[in-house]
Amino acid sequence: MNANRRKQINPVHLSSLVRWLLVALFIGAGGLFFVYIKNQQFALAEEIRQVERRIATVRSQNETLLARVTEFSSRRMLQQRIAEGFISMKPIQDNVIARLTPPVQASEDGVLRTAFNEGIRQ
């Protein structure tokens, strides 16, 4: 083979090929990583959205229940229930009261008291 023909042979420069392949791989991997991160962000954002929705739902349910509890425990409802006979109020019987000091009766000093503990409180 003469020298001219030998010159036309294009040798493969492995080092530069590897370099360019690495650059391409790096760019490709960067692109894929970007897409992966972006997808991750979307997925996380979607999760946040779902969690936000759940929190909002739970908060609303909580407020609804609180309003219902307030309604059921309201003075109007309690009075209605007493009137209907569902609940009733009975005076506490003397035999179930544990006293630290004996009560002062109105007959002893002639003073009416609305509660037996007034003497102690004073």
Place this chain on the structure above:
Amino acid sequence: MRWTARTRTGLACAAVALVFTAYSVRLVELQVAKHQEYAQLAAEKHTMRQVIHARRGLIFDRNGELLAANVPVRTVVADGSHVKDPAALAKVAAPYLDMKEEELRAKLTSGRKYIVIRHELAEDKALALWKALQDAKQRGLYFEPDAVRTYPNGQMLGHVLGFLDHEGNGIQGVELTMEKSLRGRDGYRYIEHDRTGREIMLYRGQEEPAGHGLNVRLTIDMGLQAILEEELDSAFRDLRPEMAVGILVDPNTGEILAMANRPCFDPNRPGDARPEQMKNRAIVDMVEPGSVFKIVVSSGALNEGTVNEKTSIYCENGAFAYGGRILRDHHGYGAMGVHDILVKSSNIGSAKMALMMGDTKFHEYVRRFGFGERTGIKLPGEIPGLVHPPHRWDKLTITRMPMGQSVAVTPLQMAMGMSVIANGGRLLAPQIIRSVEDSDGSVVLNEPPKVVREVVAPKAANFVSEALSGVVGDGGTAQLAKVAGFTVAGKTGTAQKVSPAGGYAQGKYVVSFVGYLPQENPRFVCLVMLDDAKVASNLNYGGLVAAPVFSRIGERAARYLDLVPCLRAEPAAPLALRGQKEERTN
């Protein structure tokens, strides 16, 4: 030209360069020159300003009992451009929305971007509908958060609390006067959504959180309010007056402890109420106060030194000719002191005290007691009443006004006027708002008691107070106002009802009793007023109609407040002994 390889290559390159230049020019035009325009278009299509609704503040009584709350609901809206199959969507959604399928389908097929389908859908129903839509793979319906105001106690305290209009603005009561604090400030966030209408969280933009409304704590004590309302209800049922008003005030601070009117309404359903049911008559109605007004002339005359504790005034044996007319007392009395004039409620004695004071001085005391001016209570629609200046008085006014005629006052002014006597002579501004608090309970605004003015010296006030306890004692006009175990002070009022046609309505009376207890250290002032109670004319007096209502309220309120009785008990004789005693007396 020779089409050499070089020429052809050059032309091809030039053509490609031209094409790319054209693309580049277009790209620059789109990205730079028309950036603003297209960004705006994109934003309009995908970006929206989402409102974050502020939660309205709650209303509590002084002990923390909840009086006004919010129930979360949803407003169901549809985006016509997202609805693929209106018929299928209507079939799924109609049962949850309590709508007819055809009606819903008609709404959905309009194709508009924002169609309000249903207001105030309960939260649990909205959740169930959302799940049903997910299962049926239907889209196009969206749920916007909203809330409705609810008043757990119904009619109780309705006039004070007020209510909201359909846009959530307070239009009566505390809801109106405290609107600024209760309302809060809506927030917002800019969001982008995809073509299905779902928010793209990643592109969530600027956000301003909502500033929730502040909570308002009233001076009202619901325990006392319940007592007042029950007794007022009972009186309204038994005596069938046109209206009834009850007020409980702490005379030492001016705090309104309870306020009730009949007829009343349920603020949960304001649409069902007639206008006259919605009037808070304690502040928007004016009446002639009747004899309650005698406390003004007596304390004024004592304070000015016009009379003293020992001054004796001749009461003309029940008929006093003045200004061409005869002023009469219920019974004929001779000479009486100020104490007895109040106890016996002598019109002539009161008129003579006013004459001794002179019209200017008497008018000055009427104004110093707060009559003729708004009390400034934080409730809407308060009127000042009507007190004419002396230059507009006729000859008889000076004798009529001391007994509560020729003057018009609101029930609240009467209660605050009596508080002047109860607290030793100071006029306090009535308070309905105790504090304003944020959501974690920190006090943002506190309302301390406010003394408007010193009306009379404590000595004069105490003397009148002593006399007013005689009104409830034996020989007084309000013996039925007694409360077992306590010294009660108070004054009855019986005024002829003013006719809208002019003059007085025959046989119609506005009767009232304003009193307080314990007289030595008053804990509350209570006003009871009944307009045109359906009782016989000869029984329609404040002492016979309003005083017993006061007595029942006073007794229950004293028990509720755990007041220590100050009077010695009057031991009741055992039944067996009582029977023997009765036999002997017979």
